[in-house]
Amino acid sequence: MSESHYDVLVIGSGFGGSVTALRLTEKGYRVGVLEAGRRFADDELAATSWRVRDYVYAPRLGMSGIQRMDLLGDVLVLSGAGVGGGSLVYANTLYEPPAAFYEDPSWAGITDWRDELRASYDQAKRMLGVTTYPRRTPSDEVMRDAAAALGVEDSFVPTPVGVLRGEDHGVGPGEDIPDPFFGGAGPARTTCTDCGSCMTGCRVGAKNTLVKNYLHLAEGAGAEVHALTTVTDVRPLPTGGYVVATRPSGGVRAGRVFTADQVVFAAAALGTQKLLHRLRASGSLPHVSPGSASCRARTRRQSSGSGRSARDGTAPRTSARASPSPRRSTSTSPPTWSRCATAPARTRWRCSWRRSPIPRRACSAGGSGCARCGATAARSSPSTTRVTGRSAPSCSSSCSRSTTR
Ligand SMILES: Cc1cc2nc3c(=O)[nH]c(=O)nc-3n(C[C@H](O)[C@H](O)[C@H](O)COP(=O)(O)OP(=O)(O)OC[C@H]3O[C@@H](n4cnc5c(N)ncnc54)[C@H](O)[C@@H]3O)c2cc1C
Numbered sequence: 001m002s003e004s005h006y007d008v009l010v011i012g013s014g015f016g017g018s019v020t021a022l023r024l025t026e027k028g029y030r031v032g033v034l035e036a037g038r039r040f041a042d043d044e045l046a047a048t049s050w051r052v053r054d055y056v057y058a059p060r061l062g063m064s065g066i067q068r069m070d071l072l073g074d075v076l077v078l079s080g081a082g083v084g085g086g087s088l089v090y091a092n093t094l095y096e097p098p099a100a101f102y103e104d105p106s107w108a109g110i111t112d113w114r115d116e117l118r119a120s121y122d123q124a125k126r127m128l129g130v131t132t133y134p135r136r137t138p139s140d141e142v143m144r145d146a147a148a149a150l151g152v153e154d155s156f157v158p159t160p161v162g163v164l165r166g167e168d169h170g171v172g173p174g175e176d177i178p179d180p181f182f183g184g185a186g187p188a189r190t191t192c193t194d195c196g197s198c199m200t201g202c203r204v205g206a207k208n209t210l211v212k213n214y215l216h217l218a219e220g221a222g223a224e225v226h227a228l229t230t231v232t233d234v235r236p237l238p239t240g241g242y243v244v245a246t247r248p249s250g251g252v253r254a255g256r257v258f259t260a261d262q263v264v265f266a267a268a269a270l271g272t273q274k275l276l277h278r279l280r281a282s283g284s285l286p287h288v289s290p291g292s293a294s295c296r297a298r299t300r301r302q303s304s305g306s307g308r309s310a311r312d313g314t315a316p317r318t319s320a321r322a323s324p325s326p327r328r329s330t331s332t333s334p335p336t337w338s339r340c341a342t343a344p345a346r347t348r349w350r351c352s353w354r355r356s357p358i359p360r361r362a363c364s365a366g367g368s369g370c371a372r373c374g375a376t377a378a379r380s381s382p383s384t385t386r387v388t389g390r391s392a393p394s395c396s397s398s399c400s401r402s403t404t405r
């Protein structure tokens with residue numbers, strides 16, 4: 001077999017791709033992972049979101065950062081890019097779904113999903129090092145008051161986060177410790193300093209990104225990750241298997257061509273949809289169901305912003321802390337953006353799924369703080385419908401309001 005042949009090729013190195021790569025490698029398959037973004041060492045992540053070359057992903061413009069932005073009608077879709085996918089840019093919150101998810105009539109009759117999925121959630125929590133955020137700031141108190149006013153104060157709980165906290169290991173913030181999660185098979189780590197820059201990329205190394213767990217272990221077991229490699233075509237071979245064409249990300253010329261017995265599409269919701277539609281239209285994969293176009297998001301993720309700077313007396317924290325739930329299907333969390341991460345705040349995006357049965361809401365991003373410059377951002381979060389809070393940053397007072405209503 002050629003060096004470009006794999007038993008399984010995985011497109012995308014985010015959550016789906018990394019888990020797939022590890023588990024298949026453990027089962028003895030030769031696995032290749034094709035990732036459009038670049039690989040980052042912790043200290044190569046952007047020091048501030050104004051360093052757009054390292055923060056924004058727009059390879060044709062010479063930017064290969066971690067924040068992918070796609071305009072879909074009047075919706076700006078944010079997702080991750082880079083080896084580790086969305087884990088590089090996400091806000092570390094790792095919730096288990098509320099009861100409404102398990103009880104959805106479209107599938108509740110099939111089995112007891114809570115019971116069915118319990119072992120998988122437990123396993124994923126262990127792998128991603130989930131802990132609860134232990135601290136509170138003034139904005140968390142505001143969220144608790146809001147929850148109390150809505151009569152749901154009991155739903156105000158600390159946010160589960162995938163972060164290495166010193167408290168959990170008997171050490172202080174910013175301490176180097178040997179692999180705390182995988183008995184020495186994982187990388188050495190540094191504990192969280194509460195700098196609040198999780199969504200710019202954790203330069204400390206405290207965020208439990210996929211390169212610290214699933215992907216690290218997959219590569220250790222033999223999986224090969226090809227960074228800066230954008231998949232452009234996937235065609236079945238007459239003899240079985242597939243030929244996968246790529247181009248160097250940002251380039252125009254064709255790149256390496258791989259073959260594989262099986263191909264897993266894990267290029268995120270939008271990336272996979274785009275690729276599959278293109279492959280169907282070009283005739284490469286003519287049997288892709290046109291029905292995939294009618295997939296709709298049933299839940300919405302929304303950025304709601306509130307932020308304060310250190311000058312207001314709040315201190316930097318991880319990107320999300322406590323999470324009240326005004327309704328059974330609602331979860332909110334006030335996120336933090338460090339003061340060094342103000343670029344997205346200037347953008348003031350509106351986000352909503354146009355076809356969502358839920359009324360649309362505007363969101364205004366706000367934020368602040370970081371250890372590097374000493375400010376903070378949003379923290380806890382009540383919501384109103386199906387909202388998992390995330391906010392865009394800014395230290396400016398004009399960003400200290402949420403327009404969620
Ligand atoms: C700012 C932000 C904050 C978030 N915060 C949270 C949070 O706190 N909690 C939470 O649960 N979720 C959060 N999310 C959402 C979370 O990141 C995603 O749900 C998750 O990453 C999706 O995983 P995935 O495997 O589907 O795709 P991703 O993790 O996005 O990985 C897909 C990968 O595929 C690559 N790719 C795409 N197209 C191609 C191609 N053609 N060829 C090769 N590679 C390709 C991409 O570069 C990317 O690296 C956040 C997202 C953002 C943007």
Ligand code: SF4
Pocket residue numbers: 163191192193194195196197198199201202203204205206207317318319
């Ligand atoms: S708060 Fe800072 S140190 Fe802690 S996980 Fe986020 S970016 Fe890393």
